[in-house]
Amino acid sequence: MIDNESELPKAYDAKQNEKKWYDYWLANGYFTPKIDKSKKPFVLIQPPPNITGDLHLGHALTATLEDIMVRYHRMLGEPTLWLPGTDHAGIAAQVVVERALAKEGKTRQEIGREAFMKRMWEWVGNCRSHIANQHTRLGVSYDNTRAAFTLDPGPSLAVRTTFKHLYDKGLIYKGERITNWCPRCTTALSDLEVDHMDEKGKLWYIRYPFADDPSKFITVATTRPETILGDTGVAVNPEDERYKDVIGKELILPLVGRRIPIVADDVVGIDFGTGAVKTTPAHDPNDFEIGQRHNLPIINIFDEHACINENGGAYKGLSREDARIKIVKDLEDQGYLTKIEDHVHAVGHCQRCRTTIEPQVSSQWFVKIQPLAEPAIEAVKSGEITIVPERFTKVYLNWMENIRDWCISRQLWWGHRIPVWYCDDCKHMTCSIETPTECEACHSTHIHQDDDVLDTWFSSGLWPHSTLGWPNKTEDFEYFYPTSVMETAYDILFFWVARMIMMGIENTGKVPFHHVYLHGLIRDEKGEKMSKTKGNVIDPLVVINEYGADALRFSVISGITPGNDSKLGKTKIEAGRNFANKLYNAVRFVLRYTDENSTTAIDSSKLTLEDKWILSRLNKTTREMNQMLQDFQFGEAVRCIHDFIWGEICDWYIEIAKVRLNSNDANSPLPVLLTVIEQSLRLLHPIMPFITEELWQSIKKAANLTDTPSSVMITEYPQWNEAWDYSEDEEKMDTLTEIVRVLRNVRSEYDVDINKVIGATIYCGDLASTFTHYSKAVSVLAKADVSFEEKRNEETPGQAIVEVLPNAEIIIPMAKLFDLEAQLAKLNKELTEAVNEQARLEKHLKDESFLSRAPKQVIDKEQARLDAVLEKQEKLRDHIKSLEK
RNA sequence: GGGCGGUUAGCUCAGUUGGUUAGAGCACCUGCUUUACACGCAGGGGGUCAUAGGUUCGAGUCCUAUACCGCCCACCA
Numbered sequence: 018m019i020d021n022e023s024e025l026p027k028a029y030d031a032k033q034n035e036k037k038w039y040d041y042w043l044a045n046g047y048f049t050p051k052i053d054k055s056k057k058p059f060v061l062i063q064p065p066p067n068i069t070g071d072l073h074l075g076h077a078l079t080a081t082l083e084d085i086m087v088r089y090h091r092m093l094g095e096p097t098l099w100l101p102g103t104d105h106a107g108i109a110a111q112v113v114v115e116r117a118l119a120k121e122g123k124t125r126q127e128i129g130r131e132a133f134m135k136r137m138w139e140w141v142g143n144c145r146s147h148i149a150n151q152h153t154r155l156g157v158s159y160d161n162t163r164a165a166f167t168l169d170p171g172p173s174l175a176v177r178t179t180f181k182h183l184y185d186k187g188l189i190y191k192g193e194r195i196t197n198w199c200p201r202c203t204t205a206l207s208d209l210e211v212d213h214m215d216e217k218g219k220l221w222y223i224r225y226p227f228a229d230d231p232s233k234f235i236t237v238a239t240t241r242p243e244t245i246l247g248d249t250g251v252a253v254n255p256e257d258e259r260y261k262d263v264i265g266k267e268l269i270l271p272l273v274g275r276r277i278p279i280v281a282d283d284v285v286g287i288d289f290g291t292g293a294v295k296t297t298p299a300h301d302p303n304d305f306e307i308g309q310r311h312n313l314p315i316i317n318i319f320d321e322h323a324c325i326n327e328n329g330g331a332y333k334g335l336s337r338e339d340a341r342i343k344i345v346k347d348l349e350d351q352g353y354l355t356k357i358e359d360h361v362h363a364v365g366h367c368q369r370c371r372t373t374i375e376p377q378v379s380s381q382w383f384v385k386i387q388p389l390a391e392p393a394i395e396a397v398k399s400g401e402i403t404i405v406p407e408r409f410t411k412v413y414l415n416w417m418e419n420i421r422d423w424c425i426s427r428q429l430w431w432g433h434r435i436p437v438w439y440c441d442d443c444k445h446m447t448c449s450i451e452t453p454t455e456c457e458a459c460h461s462t463h464i465h466q467d468d469d470v471l472d473t474w475f476s477s478g479l480w481p482h483s484t485l486g487w488p489n490k491t492e493d494f495e496y497f498y499p500t501s502v503m504e505t506a507y508d509i510l511f512f513w514v515a516r517m518i519m520m521g522i523e524n525t526g527k528v529p530f531h532h533v534y535l536h537g538l539i540r541d542e543k544g545e546k547m548s549k550t551k552g553n554v555i556d557p558l559v560v561i562n563e564y565g566a567d568a569l570r571f572s573v574i575s576g577i578t579p580g581n582d583s584k585l586g587k588t589k590i591e592a593g594r595n596f597a598n599k600l601y602n603a604v605r606f607v608l609r610y611t612d613e614n615s616t617t618a619i620d621s622s623k624l625t626l627e628d629k630w631i632l633s634r635l636n637k638t639t640r641e642m643n644q645m646l647q648d649f650q651f652g653e654a655v656r657c658i659h660d661f662i663w664g665e666i667c668d669w670y671i672e673i674a675k676v677r678l679n680s681n682d683a684n685s686p687l688p689v690l691l692t693v694i695e696q697s698l699r700l701l702h703p704i705m706p707f708i709t710e711e712l713w714q715s716i717k718k719a720a721n722l723t724d725t726p727s728s729v730m731i732t733e734y735p736q737w738n739e740a741w742d743y744s745e746d747e748e749k750m751d752t753l754t755e756i757v758r759v760l761r762n763v764r765s766e767y768d769v770d771i772n773k774v775i776g777a778t779i780y781c782g783d784l785a786s787t788f789t790h791y792s793k794a795v796s797v798l799a800k801a802d803v804s805f806e807e808k809r810n811e812e813t814p815g816q817a818i819v820e821v822l823p824n825a826e827i828i829i830p831m832a833k834l835f836d837l838e839a840q841l842a843k844l845n846k847e848l849t850e851a852v853n854e855q856a857r858l859e860k861h862l863k864d865e866s867f868l869s870r871a872p873k874q875v876i877d878k879e880q881a882r883l884d885a886v887l888e889k890q891e892k893l894r895d896h897i898k899s900l901e902k
Numbered sequence: 903g904g905g906c907g908g909u910u911a912g913c914u915c916a917g918u919u920g921g922u923u924a925g926a927g928c929a930c931c932u933g934c935u936u937u938a939c940a941c942g943c944a945g946g947g948g949g950u951c952a953u954a955g956g957u958u959c960g961a962g963u964c965c966u967a968u969a970c971c972g973c974c975c976a977c978c979a
Binding site: 025027028029213220237238239240241252284285286288289290293294295296297301302303304305306362363408409411412415416419507508510511542544575576577578580581582583584586588589591592594595596597598599600601602603604605606607608609648650652653656659660667668671675758761762764765766768771799800854857861864865866867868869870871872874875878879882 | 904905906907908913914915916917918921922923925926927928929932933934936938939941942943944945946958959960972973974975976977978979
């Protein structure tokens with residue numbers, strides 16, 4: 018805390034007290050909500066970061082946005098719960114540990130399941146504490162006493178309960194289907210976990226001879242010649258004239274010799290390739306469908322690593338890539354290959370390891386999802402759940418309405434084991450929440466659990482209720498569920514948000530949250546996605562160490578809008594640091610004038626023009642801040658408070674206040690100054706918690722605020738105060754600042770020596786009596802010796818600069834003014850502009866359609882402009898006449 | 903093949919129910935070691951709001967096309 022201004026460094030040192038304040042908040046239990054059933058809580062469940070390593074800037078953005086909401090609602094007096102957690106992250110985490118093992122020259126298979134799990138848990142321990150530490154540095158005010166991990170007993174029970182429930186309901190089933198297989202991860206994946214990318218490939222044209230007449234043949238076109246080993250048919254469109262006569266005939270599969278039928282299927286396009294498609298049901302989703310419809314055999318030709326298996330005969334053991342080369346060569350040598358074309362097509366890649374996906378038929382578990390999707394669609398359509406920004410509603414609905422069954426089994430070790438046991442004797446499947454000891458059908462004790470684990474997103478989908486205690490009816494679940502806001506990145510709308518809505522409604526009968534706020538991705542200064550391989554990642558901790566957490570928080574949210582990506586570079590971070598420094602110095606300045614009698618108590622009868630102005634501006638800023646924070650407009654909110662503190666408090670109020678402070682005026686500006694700063698610190702606190710706490714504590718002490726709470730984070734968030742609405746005084750003040758600007762401008766434009774005081778007479782009607790009190794202030798602000806008069810009762814001196822403002826005329830005599838012509842030219846130009854403006858306004862105000870349709874206030878505004886422009890003309894003419902003499 | 907977003911000052915971006923004179927930060931130019939702050943102060947230049955139409959008294963804001971950039975979804979071998 019700042020005790021003595023004179024001892025303080027000129028630059029704010031962000032690092033110094035961040036930890037101290039975080040520990041202070043934690044020690045006082047401010048982050049843990051008190052359940053008060055008479056109040057509606059504000060609840061936000063943190064999207065659990067993956068335990069895959071360091072947090073990146075995306076996490077910093079997430080944490081900042083959420084902390085802003087949480088701190089804001091807490092200050093509104095709502096019991097506020099922000100529940101943190103971490104995700105075991107299935108494949109992603111397993112890959113990380115496997116890589117570490119690989120460095121030791123080991124594989125998970127070599128060390129075995131048990132030892133591998135031990136390694137995983139060790140990793141979890143380190144990673145979780147690291148992530149928590151990083152969050153702490155950011156200033157997150159989450160309730161760590163409720164921190165959850167997806168593999169914890171609570172969430173695990175929720176997973177088993179949900180599985181059993183859906184299994185019993187027939188919504189979870191096991192089946193032989195074609196799924197996306199990653200040969201590196203050796204597991205099935207859901208459709209969402211496959212990224213499709215266009216790749217330059219080739220289209221090979223291959224002849225398939227007829228069985229009854231090998232001199233004739235059908236030519237097929239394929240992007241994957243190696244799958245010929247698994248072909249069990251050739252499909253053509255039933256409407257294709259070229260092939261109508263051969264449907265039902267058999268072909269001899271080149272290199273293999275198998276007889277395969279020609280079948281007719283509508284999905285085959287007549288225009289593409291040759292119109293004849295080699296059909297490999299085991300390795301192509303389309304072909305699988307065709308195969309199902311025509312009872313084609315499924316011949317799997319790849320092992321789990323996508324190498325040719327025993328079904329590939331001579332090619333056994335070759336990788337996909339090698340097999341392709343060899344098969345193409347053999348086809349060519351044997352005269353089957355007729356043509357090769359370049360061809361660009363989409364190829365699926367494993368989201369985690371980028372390996373090309375191999376579609377494979379295998380036995381997997383699926384969720385029959387459509388019945389779950391229906392209420393989830395309705396929840397959004399009805400507005401029970403709103404999505405910000407709104408455009409994602411359409412994206413959500415479109416996906417949900419075309420949803421396909423979800424493959425939930427993974428051939429991994431790391432994750433929730435599928436709660437199904439197989440009887441070794443009667444083969445019966447027992448699905449159970451509790452681990453069974455015997456087969457539920459034949460009571461044999463020879464049972465073994467399914468080897469597979471669940472898709473990591475299965476447990477994520479339960480997160481809002483599983484973290485609050487469900488399936489148990491805990492006090493937390495009863496009070497905090499459904500939650501208020503789900504804040505996350507738009508790229509996991511389907512992965513996570515959609516599934517939470519479906520699972521939440523299915524399990525609890527209630528939506529899991531009422532608002533979804535989607536933020537964009539943070540890119541580097543060039544707009545590129547940050548990635549370790551590109552080396553363009555910015556580590557939040559590095560930024561915090563150099564610039565402070567507040568500067569980082571400021572930088573990640575300034576200028577952002579919901580759902581839009583943003584770029585982050587050094588300049589933005591510096592802007593945040595500079596703002597913190599500015600605020601720090603403003604407070605440092607104020608503190609030098611405080612003493613044991615200092616107070617924020619304002620005597621409204623003593624308020625000066627600038628006092629009323631700044632209070633009125635504070636009041637409007639307060640209203641705006643509340644509005645923007647409610648409306649999720651965080652980028653606008655930070656701009657708003659930044660501009661108020663810097664552009665109004667620092668640039669004007671403090672500068673003007675200096676006059677009274679330095680002259681020991683009996684009517685001190687200090688109570689207003691302290692009030693405005695104290696309130697501003699509250700307004701800013703959700704965004705920049707550390708510096709505001711630091712400075713607020715200093716103000717609290719200096720202003721003897723003994724009755725206020727022990728931390729700014731538990732003060733009330735400021736609200737609109739009718740008593741501080743001084744709109745008229747704001748206008749007067751605007752005229753005064755405009756006068757100062759004109760004087761400064763003249764000084765600068767006419768190269769007035771820095772030390773020379775210029776003189777000026779200002780005619781400003783009724784305002785003169787008020788403004789006269791500001792002669793001193795103006796002289797300080799603009800180095801000008803001014804006198805304010807009501808009316809101009811003398812002619813403009815021959816050599817003077819004249820400025821005509823709406824409510825004031827400024828006359829600056831220039832003894833050495835050498836260019837009267839230029840001055841006249843300037844005034845004449847202004848006059849011409851004013852005349853043009855008059856014409857425009859008069860025309861507008863005569864327009865019947867405008868008068869009849871525009872709202873009154875718009876018309877009044879135009880009329881006022883016309884009046885002003887006429888008045889300005891008159892004054893300008895008068896001045897020009899005087900000068901011309 | 904559908905869908906979405908972007909196109910505003912040199913750069914990065916705001917601009918939420920349409921209101922006539924479009925803002926900020928950074929960069930740039932000029933002048934300031936003025937006892938809160940050079941992480942600063944004062945002043946200044948810079949935009950026909952991508953293009954073409956339309957609706958409207960009034961369009962950066964609404965509608966329709968077009969162009970370029972980016973993203974998402976989709977089983978065309």
